[in-house]
Amino acid sequence: MTSMTRSPNDPMRVIVIGGGAAGMMAAIAAADAGAEVTLFERNDRVGKKLRITGKGRCNVTNDCDLNEFLTNVPTNPRFLYTALARFSTADTKEFFEAEGVALKTERGKRVFPVSDRAGDIVSAMERACLNRGVHIVHKKVQNMLVENGSVLGVTTADGDVYADSVIVCTGGKSYSMTGSDGDGYRFAKAAGHTVTLLGPSLVPLVAEGNLCASMQGLSLKNVNLRVIEVATGKAVFEDFGEMLFTHFGLTGPLVLSASAHLLDIMPGKYEVRIDLKPALDEKTLDNRILADFEKYRNRDLINALDDLLPQKMIAPFVDLCCIDPRKKVHSVTREERERMVHTLKAMTVPIRGFRPLNEAIVTRGGVAVKEIQPKTMRSKLVSGLYFAGEIIDVDAYTGGFNLQIAFSTAVLAGTSAAYGE
Ligand SMILES: Cc1cc2nc3c(=O)[nH]c(=O)nc-3n(C[C@H](O)[C@H](O)[C@H](O)COP(=O)(O)OP(=O)(O)OC[C@H]3O[C@@H](n4cnc5c(N)ncnc54)[C@H](O)[C@@H]3O)c2cc1C
Known part of the structure; x- marks a missing residue:
């Protein structure tokens, strides 16, 4: 069990809940910024949803500029401005190529791995986590520990784990067999956040x-x-x-x-x-x-x-x-x-x-953006709490935009959590 408080010279301790697109990218960014990162993933493998993206080929991003990107986001595009400027579609391409995944661009500027294998994207992200010392724990988070307006850590079946920051990256509520069954909305609500009406999009x-x-x-x-x-x-x-x-x-x-x-x-x-x-x-x-x-x-x-x-x-x-x-x-x-x-x-x-929400490619609705600081992805209500990915009330059209949103919000959340911003 971790202790509740950290010595001043020790690195920031960051917990990431969810080992999907956003969770792994948040863990990578936090580790790059010097944090000691523990990522909790309920499945015995990370990136279960990522593996089925783009019909198993993973449309990992869209090779367009920021303004064109925002026209493909019908819900709360302005909230994403800083995140997308901080970690752009070009940065996503650069990241995966640096991790050894060659990419190609198809019709509609859709970017895929040359191998046409979503598994290569997952392996690259998992490897990037492990190379940076991210501790991946295959355990379901049951609850978040929040006291006096601050997040203290999480609870699992084995007990409480403490941290300086927690990043919630539990995804939406569709294709629940991949692990994203809406737990994060429960955590957010328990912490005092508003979750807007959930519904299906790309369905x-x-x-x-x-x-x-x-x-x-x-x-x-x-x-x-x-x-x-x-x-x-x-x-x-x-x-x-x-x-x-x-x-x-x-x-x-x-x-x-x-x-x-x-x-x-x-x-x-x-x-x-x-x-x-x-x-x-x-x-x-x-x-x-x-x-x-x-x-x-x-x-x-x-x-x-x-x-x-x-x-x-x-x-x-x-x-x-x-x-x-x-x-x-x-x-x-x-x-x-x-x-x-x-x-x-x-x-x-x-x-x-x-068709029902569970058959949707993305969930419309989520944690209200007015309660999240767009420059850091930090909660405006609970100190030390951050959100990234589909759990936030943003969604986009098809074309690689949803994964890019997960990556961009994650980099911002991971870096901010590591610096305690
Ligand atoms: C069939 C399909 C195809 C798609 N294709 C594309 C595409 O080609 N391009 C694109 O841009 N987007 C695509 N999407 C959308 C994209 O996959 C999602 O928007 C993206 O995965 C969201 O990332 P995320 O990290 O927020 O959530 P997820 O990838 O869903 O990850 C959330 C993770 O959190 C874990 N988790 C949840 N609760 C807990 C808990 N209590 N404790 C521990 N772990 C927990 C889950 O197991 C899961 O691994 C597709 C979606 C589907 C369903």
């Missing part, structure tokens, strides 16, 4: 009706997806890329990104419109259909669309167009063709809501 969308279920498993590349607010007819999101139909609705990169733009979601509020042929205008598309009809002159409509659509989509598509699937193509009317063109350019899926 699949549940659709009304059974259109999506009828195309379950079908993935589309190179489509244009718009989300329309039904009441105003305004597009609140539009982008080009990949998506997937599932038994409940829609998922895939485009859909996850779209979800971060939907506020106060409720049945009937939004609909998704998918342009299945974004490269073709309506006239060209109509000519294309006519050419297919000529080619398959004597076939039923249902058997004449193989060149136009993926097999799984043909029957639902014809149904959406309200055309008899057994109609011979030569008798399909101009109005019916117009409906086909319209459906190809704007296949409409009414949205009922989000």
